[in-house]
Amino acid sequence: xxxxxYGYEGxxxxxxxxxxxxxxxxxxxxxxxxxxxxxxxxxDDALRMADVVAKEGLVQVMRDLLATxxxxxxxxxxxxxxxxxxxxxxxxERWAERSRNxxxxxxxxxxxxxxxxxxxxxxxxxxxxxxxELVLEGLVSHLAMGLPADDLEPVLDLVEASVRRAVGGPS
Amino acid sequence: xxxxxYGYEGxxxxxxxxxxxxxxxxxxxxxxxxxxxxxxxxxDDALRMADVVAKEGLVQVMRDLLATxxxxxxxxxxxxxxxxxxxxxxxxERWAERSRNxxxxxxxxxxxxxxxxxxxxxxxxxxxxxxxELVLEGLVSHLAMGLPADDLEPVLDLVEASVRRAVGGPS
Numbered sequence: 021x022x023x024x025x026y027g028y029e030g031x032x033x034x035x036x037x038x039x040x041x042x043x044x045x046x047x048x049x050x051x052x053x054x055x056x057x058x059x060x061x062x063x064d065d066a067l068r069m070a071d072v073v074a075k076e077g078l079v080q081v082m083r084d085l086l087a088t089x090x091x092x093x094x095x096x097x098x099x100x101x102x103x104x105x106x107x108x109x110x111x112x113e114r115w116a117e118r119s120r121n122x123x124x125x126x127x128x129x130x131x132x133x134x135x136x137x138x139x140x141x142x143x144x145x146x147x148x149x150x151x152x153e154l155v156l157e158g159l160v161s162h163l164a165m166g167l168p169a170d171d172l173e174p175v176l177d178l179v180e181a182s183v184r185r186a187v188g189g190p191s
Numbered sequence: 192x193x194x195x196x197y198g199y200e201g202x203x204x205x206x207x208x209x210x211x212x213x214x215x216x217x218x219x220x221x222x223x224x225x226x227x228x229x230x231x232x233x234x235d236d237a238l239r240m241a242d243v244v245a246k247e248g249l250v251q252v253m254r255d256l257l258a259t260x261x262x263x264x265x266x267x268x269x270x271x272x273x274x275x276x277x278x279x280x281x282x283x284e285r286w287a288e289r290s291r292n293x294x295x296x297x298x299x300x301x302x303x304x305x306x307x308x309x310x311x312x313x314x315x316x317x318x319x320x321x322x323x324e325l326v327l328e329g330l331v332s333h334l335a336m337g338l339p340a341d342d343l344e345p346v347l348d349l350v351e352a353s354v355r356r357a358v359g360g361p362s
Contacts, residue, residue, distance in 0.1 A: 105336060147345045154346055158329025165276060174318045175325055182353035 066118045070125040077133075078126045078152040079180045082159050086172055126152060130183070140185050148183050155179050237289040241296040248304075249297045249323040250351045253330050257343055297323060301354070311356050319354050326350050 037044055051057040072081050104111045127149045133139040139148070163169060208215055222228040243252050275282045298320045304310040310319070334340060 102336065143349055144345070146342070147349060150342055151346045151349050154329040154333060154343070155326060156329070157332045158325040158327070161328045161332040162325060165273065171317070171321055172325070174315070175322045178314055178318060178322050178353070182349070186357060 063118065066122060070122055073122065073125040073129055077129055077180075078156060079176055082156055082176050082179075083173075085159060085163065086169060086176070123149060123153065138185060139183060152179070152183065234289065237293060241293055244293065244296040244300055248300055248351075249327060250347055253327055253347050253350075254344075256330060256334065257340060257347070294320060294324065309356060310354060323350070323354065 037047065040047065042050075047057065051060060069081050072084065101115075105115060127145060130139060130145045130148055134141065134145060139145075159172070162172075208218065211218065213221075218228065222231060240252050243255065272286075276286060298316060301310060301316050301319055305312065305316060310316075330343070333343075
């Protein structure tokens with residue numbers, strides 16, 4: 021995604037043209053300005069994430085983030101995002117709605133896993149949802165700061181195991 | 192801490208005087224400028240955290256963060272921190288050293304817990320350390336964004352339980 025790769029400031033219209041395969045005219049025919057495009061792309065990202073969550077769970081979203089972080093200017097986008105969240109109430113509201121959708125998708129997936137007998141049943145699903153989201157926030161922050169991430173796969177294995185039902189046999 | 196409460200920009204010398212109980216003269220006698228003071232206070236914070244880690248573990252540090260987040264302008268400090276990490280190699284090096292100290296304190300504490308038979312022994316201590324640090328990053332990011340945190344206590348219970356030895360009896 022262009023904004024992740026170059027940061028909000030670096031995502032010039034030229035790069036947006038390359039990234040989306042659309043012409044400048046087409047881009048601004050659909051989107052009033054860069055800000056609207058940023059929101060639309062973020063919305064698109066969120067939908068894709070909710071889709072992966074529904075099929076494979078939030079830990080898989082984290083694994084995908086780990087796999088595709090390469091070369092992305094996460095920090096630029098995150099700084100822009102934080103700044104906007106703090107200063108723009110309308111943006112904050114739209115963002116909160118997106119977060120709620122991801123929460124709902126995660127919760128629904130966990131409920132299905134519980135019904136299938138794959139989930140630990142001694143902890144409330146809401147707590148498990150908040151737990152996975154907190155780890156996701158940590159991962160995003162970690163990647164955004166550009167900290168080394170090559171040792172995080174077994175950490176995500178541990179996270180996944182800690183929401184699963186503990187069994188005597190193979191897990 | 193003054194920088195956390197008012198953000199880097201908001202931590203005027205007047206507030207620093209109030210917060211530290213030192214006079215302006217005393218402050219700048221000891222610290223070349225506001226930046227040096229920021230680093231010294233951050234260092235102080237890191238030492239206190241390492242101390243809590245040694246005695247009570249990293250999850251307790253997270254519980255303390257949850258308890259004292261009230262009114263702090265976390266985001267301001269975090270944004271300043273992220274910006275500095277990205278643009279100032281010398282600062283990044285000093286910060287990395289501090290992070291290493293916290294990692295070492297966490298690892299040492301976990302090793303003692305393992306010797307005492309309190310820790311799960313099917314996962315490497317380095318993985319458990321990275322896991323706890325990732326959750327801490329998530330928590331700090333969560334608080335910095337000003338997201339609701341009143342439902343996070345049971346999440347931290349889950350985190351604590353997931354590094355402990357699973358036992359048939361009381362945990």
